[in-house]
Amino acid sequence: MSNDITAVLGATGNTGRRVTARLRLRDTPVRAASRSSRTPFDWFHPAGWDQVLRDVTTAYVVPVPVPGPVHDFVARAEAAGVRRLVLLSGHDADDWGDSASGLDMRSAEDAVRGSALEWTTLRASDFAQNFDGHPFRAPPAAGEPALPAGAVPEPFIDLEDVADVAAAVLSEPGQHAGRVYELTGPRGLTWAEAVELISRASGLPTVYRRISPAEYTATLVQEGWGQDEAQHLTEMFVLLERGTAAWTSDDVATVLGCAPRPFEDFALRATAAEARRC
Template identity: 55%
Template sequence: MSQNTILVIGATGKTGRRVTARLRLLGEQVRPVSRSSAIPFDWSDPRTWDAALDGASSAYLVPPVEIGPIDHFIDRAQSVGVRRVALLSGRAADSWGDSAFGLDMRAAERAVHASSLDWTIVRSSNFSQNFSEEVLLEPLLRGELAAPPGEVPEPFVDIEDVAAVAAQVLTTPGHEGQTYELTGPRGITFGEAVGLIAAASGRTITYRQITPGQYAQSLTEQGLTREEADTIAEMYVLMERGLISETTDDVHRLLGRPAATFEDYVIRTAADGRWPA
């Protein structure tokens, strides 16, 4: 087994599948794993970890909701020869206070900080693709998105930029011990975002601000558990405090080009027919 394999955990997810494709294009040997992959991986089942880690020198980690297993996984990874990890985290993780979201992110970051691995943390703003690959899509297709954010702007970041940074971190030197904060080039409100999607797609879509409690209830009606719904609603409350509204130039600095705009994402996604007219 090659000792230069890059393990991608969560390879069927939004970032994982994009990181996998980019690494393959770079000629890297990649092992993409998920619960349904040929080599299955489940954070909650340590019996699946050894086969996934076998021969891996680096790993891309999207941490689990239940953060406990990541400490044990990091220990296991070190013991079998993994040397480098890139951890996906949330923007300004140390500013989220004692929210469930903040506690989970900081616990994952502490786990890699405490290791002897060459670690890099990639903190990301909310993805632009949340409007086309997440719970925000269905309301848009119905013609109205109702959510808590008001007039505080969010510097949505394109997942493709996040994946490009992660692939670079895993394949080039100089990123050890670094924490990168990834944003788009400017902040826009949710109302502005919906307006851009409506214009590019030709659909009639409106945005309506509702309370966090109302939003959590709507998420449970879409099939999320109450705990999941409350965590997401809590995140929007913290966003409204302006904790992650500022932009950074980390994408530009790392990739040597400007971060994609929200308009770039909207045009590309509308052309793909994700929001059919």
């Protein structure tokens, strides 16, 4: 067992909680850090960062969706003696242009790449699990999910694969230095096709409805989202419709030695608790 501490930022989030659990099973000392963790971490309260970074050699970084703070965090990590950073970013981040999402991702990537630390970037496509929660929710709750996504496929990746890759990279110093891994599912699906697969697995009738970006933004605002936050999410769909991020990668297999989980695996787990992977 290593005495090196790995800090996991966003440890109660989608990837962070999964990565934390995997590292603990590997007997890796973990410092789980989030706004609600025993060791609190907040991107907008840097006074608490030093406590998070004390005696840490490796950090898993889930960045805040605004440009800038990751640069300050990386500088603080270097000063604290951190040696390695593993950054979560977005699939095909180079082609997101000057959009808000593109600027956010490139700012974070520039921060780790420009540091003196060993770094690895994990660029993940949209998570399959996004369909199991607001605002993309599809079955097992029957209904009519409405999104501004058309015929352009998305190579949805299972969060379990993202966490498996992150845990492997975090646990293998030196083997992934300077690498950018594009993490995608094995094939692309349109959002309507993905909803159909979940509907078939659940047996609940669901009809996907495409709406305009303006309608989607308005719906989010009506549901309590801030205007900027709603526009940020809508912008993601507009960019995906360009098709530049529709391609798939073999990088999951490169790291793990096995293919990424197909979307059907998620559909089974989302609708049948007893389903398991062989």
